[in-house]
Each structure stands twice: as structure tokens, then as C-alpha cells.
Amino acid sequence: MRTRLGALLAIAAVTMAGMTSSVVAAEGEAVAGRFDRPQLGFAPPGTTLRPATPEEAGLDPAPLVAAEQKIDAWTRPDSTGHPLFAGAVGVQIHDGMIVNTHTAGSALRYADGAGTELPAGQQVPMRMDTIFDLASISKLFTSLAVMQLIEAGQVRVDEPVATYLPEFGVNGKAGISVGQLLTHTSGLEPFLPLWRDWPDKAARVKAVMDVKPMYEPGSTYKYSDLNLITLGVLVERLTGQPLDARVRERITEPLGMVDTGYNPPAEKLDRVAATEFMAVPDRGMIRGQVHDENAWSLGGVAGHAGVFSTAADLSRLGQAILNGGAYDGQRILREDSVRQMLTDYNQAFPGNAHGLGFELDQLWYMGGLTSPATAGHTGFTGTSLVIDPTSRSIAILLTNRVHPTRTWGSINIARETWATGLARSLAVPPKHGPDAWFTEIGNLSTATLTTKPLTLGSRPLRVTFDAFVDTEPTDQLVLESTVDGTSWQPVSLRAVGPGAPGGEVTALSGTGHRSWWAVSALVRPSEIVALRWRYTTDKAYTARGVLLDGVKAVVSGNAVLDLERAPEAVTPERWQLRSR
Structure with missing residues (x-):
């Protein structure tokens, strides 16, 4: 991962x-x-x-x-x-x-x-x-049908697809496994215009069986409809049932999914x-037929759509x-x-986490x-x-x-x-006291929490706080200091907790850890210094946001900043005190 x-x-x-x-x-x-x-x-x-x-x-x-x-x-x-x-x-x-x-x-x-x-x-x-x-959510239904065959012992994840569909094992595909189709690591190209370049369903299916990989199988992640079209054919071959009948009998009817299926009936x-x-x-205007051109050309029932x-x-x-x-x-x-x-079977391809059918960890x-x-x-x-x-x-x-x-x-x-x-x-209660500072700014935005000038007397300042950080890796929380109120310098941080970065860092970010981090920093000596916590986002994607709590700054054992006691000691810009 x-x-x-x-x-x-x-x-x-x-x-x-x-x-x-x-x-x-x-x-x-x-x-x-x-x-x-x-x-x-x-x-x-x-x-x-x-x-x-x-x-x-x-x-x-x-x-x-x-x-x-x-x-x-x-x-x-x-x-x-x-x-x-x-x-x-x-x-x-x-x-x-x-x-x-x-x-x-x-x-x-x-x-x-x-x-x-x-x-x-x-x-x-x-x-x-x-x-x-x-x-393409249809791909999950095909994947579920394949997993049922794996449970039944009819299919093995690591077995070549050609074991079950011999005609697939041509043009460099003999070693492509069932698992590689499920995780989009087969090397097959994303798409073929089956509806346009082949005359009928049989020819279109054969075109998928005959295709040559675009990449060396297992060498890269490339999302491909052809993977799931192939698995749909595999399900039909091994069960002797059309894919729509198999999905209805083994998935949608047992789960009580009364309005789920391929090719909706006229009465609906x-x-x-x-x-x-x-x-x-x-x-013309499509309503009641599958939108995907290839699935439409395959009769509305296909492993990738429908x-x-x-x-x-x-x-x-x-x-x-x-x-x-x-x-x-x-x-x-x-x-x-x-x-x-x-x-996740795709740890070798960061950013493309994928299980056997489901996408994972996609912000x-x-x-x-x-x-x-x-x-x-x-x-x-x-x-x-x-x-x-x-x-x-x-x-x-x-x-x-x-x-x-x-x-x-x-x-x-x-x-x-x-x-x-x-x-x-969903609640994230404050780590200390009744509330915590929270920001949930959107894209291309900045939120700052700035202290008044702190008198240090040429002694180092130790800063501690707790942070709940749920952000895109490029949306970062930083602590900065200034001695002149104009030029801000990043402060090195150490964070401890599940998912926290190791060692010294100058920015905090990350999604999914669901945990408060205990953060500490040491600001070099200066007569007077001000601090600010700055959270900045890029042009796309944000997660739950950032909370700060228990903010304290100490000089020689004496607290010069304690936001639990004196929240008015900071000027918030797009931060709010929240109870959850």
C-alpha cells in the first residue's frame, strides 16, 4: 500500500x-x-x-x-x-x-x-x-460472479485465463491470469470500438479474445473494459448461463435487488x-437501453457495462x-x-489500489x-x-x-x-476540552491560525499540539514562524500516531488514518516571534479536513501560549471552533 x-x-x-x-x-x-x-x-x-x-x-x-x-x-x-x-x-x-x-x-x-x-x-x-x-459499476457484478466461481473451486485467481477460455491465450496472452483481469494489470488496452469495426456479437467477442496486449502483462496498471468483457465470457462459459441470468440468480434475487438487471423491461x-x-x-435519445456502445452492440449484456x-x-x-x-x-x-x-493487490502501482473487482482508496x-x-x-x-x-x-x-x-x-x-x-x-470529538479548531476549506484555498507576537527573551520555544489531519497529500498543514511579521519560515515538526509521517517534516497531510497525532516543534531563539498554522489546498480534491487542539507554546517551562485557556490569543482565518 x-x-x-x-x-x-x-x-x-x-x-x-x-x-x-x-x-x-x-x-x-x-x-x-x-x-x-x-x-x-x-x-x-x-x-x-x-x-x-x-x-x-x-x-x-x-x-x-x-x-x-x-x-x-x-x-x-x-x-x-x-x-x-x-x-x-x-x-x-x-x-x-x-x-x-x-x-x-x-x-x-x-x-x-x-x-x-x-x-x-x-x-x-x-x-x-x-x-x-x-x-462501469456493472463490473462489480461480473467480479462478484467470478468470485462465486472461485469459491466453488471452478476458477483460481492465479490461473491463466486461457485455462478456461483457450481462445484467449493467443497473441501473448497465454500467461494472463484471472487476477490480472480483476485488478486491471493484464496489459490489455482500455477499449476497442467493437460496435463499429466488427459486424456481430460473435465477431466482437472474438476480437476481444484475439487482441494483443498493449503492455507486458503484470507490468503496469491500465484500466480496461476488455478485462471485464473477458470475465463475462468466462462466467458464461463455465456456468452455461447467460451473464444476466447468472447475476440475477446468484446476486440480485438473493439480495432482494428488485430493480437491478440488464435491459430494463418496458413496464419500467x-x-x-x-x-x-x-x-x-x-x-437518438437513449432511455432504457445501455448507454455504452460496446455493451449495446453485445445485446445489452456484457461484463463491463449493462x-x-x-x-x-x-x-x-x-x-x-x-x-x-x-x-x-x-x-x-x-x-x-x-x-x-x-x-489491495496493486501495491506495485501506487495510486491505483485495487482489490479483486473493487477500486480502493480513491480520493x-x-x-x-x-x-x-x-x-x-x-x-x-x-x-x-x-x-x-x-x-x-x-x-x-x-x-x-x-x-x-x-x-x-x-x-x-x-x-x-x-x-x-x-x-x-461523523464526529471527531476534541482531544482536549469542549472544542477544537477546524477547517474544511475547499479547493485553491488557504486557512490560517495566527498568534499574537510572543516574547521569548532569546530562549527556544517548544510548541505542542494535537492534529487530526485528513487531507490530500498535496493539501498540507504547516507551522510557520516570523520575527518581523512579514517573512514566514517553516518549522520542523515531529508527529506521533497511526499514519503519521516518520522523522522531522515541515508539512502534515494524509487520508484514512482516522487518528489524532501528537505533534511537537522547537522554534529557534528570538526576542519576539509569532506563529501561524497554515492549511493550503490545491486545485482538486479535498478530504474531511483538519482539526487542531491542545495548542501550547512553552519557554523555559512557562506557557506563553495556551489556546485551551485563551483561544482569543490567535486570529483565525477560515478556522472555526467546533465541538465535533
């Missing part, structure tokens, strides 16, 4: 091993509603979803409302003349409790690819039961969110993963299989819920699923962002915002 996470590996390993909470007794027992007390192991298999208020779950409702407001705003036209996406449905879940559901905008809004709005009476609003084209069309107005190929679902159904799937493979008395996978799906859409154990996937149509075992939380955001065109921009900011809203609703 990423070296920046340091000691967090121990927590992540414990989480995946399903051990009891006693192993983190020094940090205290895991507590629902807390962000700083990682849950260990799976939730009880009997955990089922139920509605609850944020307060009943021990959550702060304000961050959830703030996330809702941003989602709403993104469905309204901005300076570009159009919204970021036509509509959205969101669900936020903690500890088996559905603490928030939200709808915004329209499932059907436009008449053509230019963005001509339909008359108001013909537009269809988003509803909680709106059915979405999940796009009025609940399906529209996607793109597609001119090439000439498909599944339609609702937020409610995906909630059941997410809780089944948190439960270790079971929901409402129905088990689709053993716990050890789920652990494999949530274990760009997991936001404040990011950790080495956090799993999920996104879909090109505007969908995302985030599952955080360490807080037993689920964030689902489904949009039709390609309606009416795929060119209106990325919605990663919305995905991140929805997950981060849930993370910020």
Missing part, C-alpha cells in the same frame, strides 16, 4: 482480517457515529437497512444538508448555460441506518443533444425509485433516467459487502472472498471516506458507489450526467462532495 499511510496499514490489515476491536484498545472502543474510532471486521451479517435521522445515528445533519445544497445547485444552469448534470439521486448510510436520501433535477429533461429542454409537462423528475444505467421505462442523445451511432439499478438496490449490495457477503439471511459470498475483493470520488479499506466504483454515465468498512458507511450518488451529452464536464466534484458530506457528519 502507499507508503504515505505508514502505520495505518496495521489498522487496515486488522479490518480486513475481521479481528475484534480489542486490538485498538489504546485508541478506545469503536463507536458508531465516530470518524476517529475505526470499526474492525465486518458488520454483523444480520444487519439490515432501516431509515433513521442523522441524530439517531449520532451524526451531525449540517454537512449532509450542505452536500444536498451543492447537488441541487449543480442541477441548475451555471455560467456555461447548462447544469453540471440533469438530475441526481443520493443515499447516505451509516451503521445500517439510512440517514439521508435526496433527489434533485430531472430523469428526462432534454429533447436533443444540443440541450433543448422539453416542455415542462414532458420532463420527468428524479425520484428515489429512478432506475439508472450504472455503466417510465422510471429509467435518460442518458445521451447519440448521433454516432445513430441511436446493469441498471436504483439507489435502494445498490444500498442492499453495499450493506451486503459491509456484512461480509450476506444480507437479510441470504449469503452471496463468504467473508474470506469479500476480504479478497477489498485487499477523487471517495472524498472524506477515503482509506485503504474504502471500496467502490464509478460509472461513465455519472454513477458512484462508496463503501467504507472502517466507519461502516455507504455513499451512493447516481446521476445522468451524460444527458443530453457527455461533453458537459466531469462530475467528480459532486461524487467527492457527497461522500465527504457523510464523512464530515
Whole structure:
């Protein structure tokens, strides 16, 4: 895993091993509603979803409302003349409790690819039961089907795919393993225009079987639809069933996912969110057919795309993963299989953590819920699923962002915002006293906490404080000093705690450790010095934010700064005192 996470590996390993909470007794027992007390192991298999208020779950409702407001705003036209996406449905879940559901905008809004709005009476609003084209989230269903075959002894992760699909083992692919397809390390190129360059389904499947790797297998991470198309064929070959039938029989029906499947039936069309107005190929406004051109050309059923679902159904799937493979008395996978799906097999490719099917530790859409154990996937149509075992939380955001065109921009900011809203609703109680300084600034921003001048009398100043840092690696907290009030110099820091950087550093950052760090620094002698804590973000992605507590500065045993006693001794810019 990423070296920046340091000691967090121990927590992540414990989480995946399903051990009891006693192993983190020094940090205290895991507590629902807390962000700083990682849950260990799976939730009880009997955990089922139920509605609850944020307060009943021990959550702060304000961050959830703030996330809702941003989602709403993104469905309204901005300076570009159009919204970021036509509509959205969101669900936020903690500890088996559905603490928030939200709808915004329209499932059907436009008449053509230019963005001509339909008359108001013909537009269809988003509803909680709106059915979405999940796009690449479909890959999870194929991966689950493969894991079931592994459990049954029909497939081995490290076995060459050609063992099961001999026709795949041509053109340098003889050694590509099942695991390499699941982790996108096979070396296959991302995409082939199957719909355009091959005449029928049989020829398109053969094209995937015949393709030559773009990279040496196992040498790099390259996300590829071809990996999962191949695995879909493998599932069909070994089970003797079409992929859609297998997924229905072994995954969606046992989990009670009543609106999940491929090629939605006509009677559900009025609940399906529209996607793109597609001119090439000439498909017009797509609604009720899979958006992905290759999946469409394969009859709507493929290993990489084709599944339609609702937020409610995906909630059941997410809780089944948190439960270790079971929901409402129905088990689709053993716990050890789920652990494999949530274990990083791509440690050789930093930044591309991946289990057997699930993406892991991806801040760009997991936001404040990011950790080495956090799993999920996104879909090109505007969908995302985030599952955080360490807080037993689920964030689902489904949009039709390609309606009416795929060119209106990325919605990663919305995905991140929805997950981060849930993370910020979880409590991080102050380390000392009733409150702590907190900042949650967005991108391209700076927050400072500046002291008044401190008189040292030419003696060194020892500074200590506690920091809860949940940030992108490039969004950093620094401590600086000045003797003239103009020129600020970084101060070397030492931090102790799970996930803290080793040795002396001049900046603190990192996601996923879920722990307070004890930080100390020594400021060189000067007659008068001022200090400031500065947190600065770059142009993209932020996590939960930063808290500071127990700030104290001592000269020769005498405190010259103690923010627990005198918080007015600092001037805050975009920092606030918070009780959680």
C-alpha cells in the first residue's frame, strides 16, 4: 500500500482480517457515529437497512444538508448555460441506518443533444425509485460472479485465463491470469470500438479474445473494459448461463435487488433516467437501453457495462459487502472472498489500489471516506458507489450526467462532495476540552491560525499540539514562524500516531488514518516571534479536513501560549471552533 499511510496499514490489515476491536484498545472502543474510532471486521451479517435521522445515528445533519445544497445547485444552469448534470439521486448510510436520501433535477429533461429542454409537462423528475444505467459499476457484478466461481473451486485467481477460455491465450496472452483481469494489470488496452469495426456479437467477442496486449502483462496498471468483457465470457462459459441470468440468480434475487438487471423491461421505462442523445451511432435519445456502445452492440449484456439499478438496490449490495457477503439471511459470498475483493493487490502501482473487482482508496470520488479499506466504483454515465468498512458507511450518488451529452464536464466534484458530506457528519470529538479548531476549506484555498507576537527573551520555544489531519497529500498543514511579521519560515515538526509521517517534516497531510497525532516543534531563539498554522489546498480534491487542539507554546517551562485557556490569543482565518 502507499507508503504515505505508514502505520495505518496495521489498522487496515486488522479490518480486513475481521479481528475484534480489542486490538485498538489504546485508541478506545469503536463507536458508531465516530470518524476517529475505526470499526474492525465486518458488520454483523444480520444487519439490515432501516431509515433513521442523522441524530439517531449520532451524526451531525449540517454537512449532509450542505452536500444536498451543492447537488441541487449543480442541477441548475451555471455560467456555461447548462447544469453540471440533469438530475441526481443520493443515499447516505451509516451503521445500517439510512440517514439521508435526496433527489434533485430531472430523469428526462432534454429533447436533443444540443440541450433543448422539453416542455415542462414532458420532463420527468428524479425520484428515489429512478432506475439508472450504472455503466462501469456493472463490473462489480461480473467480479462478484467470478468470485462465486472461485469459491466453488471452478476458477483460481492465479490461473491463466486461457485455462478456461483457450481462445484467449493467443497473441501473448497465454500467461494472463484471472487476477490480472480483476485488478486491471493484464496489459490489455482500455477499449476497442467493437460496435463499429466488427459486424456481430460473435465477431466482437472474438476480437476481444484475439487482441494483443498493449503492455507486458503484470507490468503496469491500465484500466480496461476488455478485462471485464473477458470475465463475462468466462462466467458464461463455465456456468452455461447467460451473464444476466447468472447475476440475477446468484446476486440480485438473493439480495432482494428488485430493480437491478440488464435491459430494463418496458413496464419500467417510465422510471429509467435518460442518458445521451447519440448521433454516432445513430441511436437518438437513449432511455432504457445501455448507454455504452460496446455493451449495446453485445445485446445489452456484457461484463463491463449493462446493469441498471436504483439507489435502494445498490444500498442492499453495499450493506451486503459491509456484512461480509450476506444480507437479510441470504449469503452471496463468504467473508474470506469479500476480504479478497477489498485487499489491495496493486501495491506495485501506487495510486491505483485495487482489490479483486473493487477500486480502493480513491480520493477523487471517495472524498472524506477515503482509506485503504474504502471500496467502490464509478460509472461513465455519472454513477458512484462508496463503501467504507472502517466507519461502516455507504455513499451512493447516481446521476445522468451524460444527458443530453457527455461533453458537459466531469462530475467528480459532486461524487467527492457527497461522500465527504457523510464523512464530515461523523464526529471527531476534541482531544482536549469542549472544542477544537477546524477547517474544511475547499479547493485553491488557504486557512490560517495566527498568534499574537510572543516574547521569548532569546530562549527556544517548544510548541505542542494535537492534529487530526485528513487531507490530500498535496493539501498540507504547516507551522510557520516570523520575527518581523512579514517573512514566514517553516518549522520542523515531529508527529506521533497511526499514519503519521516518520522523522522531522515541515508539512502534515494524509487520508484514512482516522487518528489524532501528537505533534511537537522547537522554534529557534528570538526576542519576539509569532506563529501561524497554515492549511493550503490545491486545485482538486479535498478530504474531511483538519482539526487542531491542545495548542501550547512553552519557554523555559512557562506557557506563553495556551489556546485551551485563551483561544482569543490567535486570529483565525477560515478556522472555526467546533465541538465535533
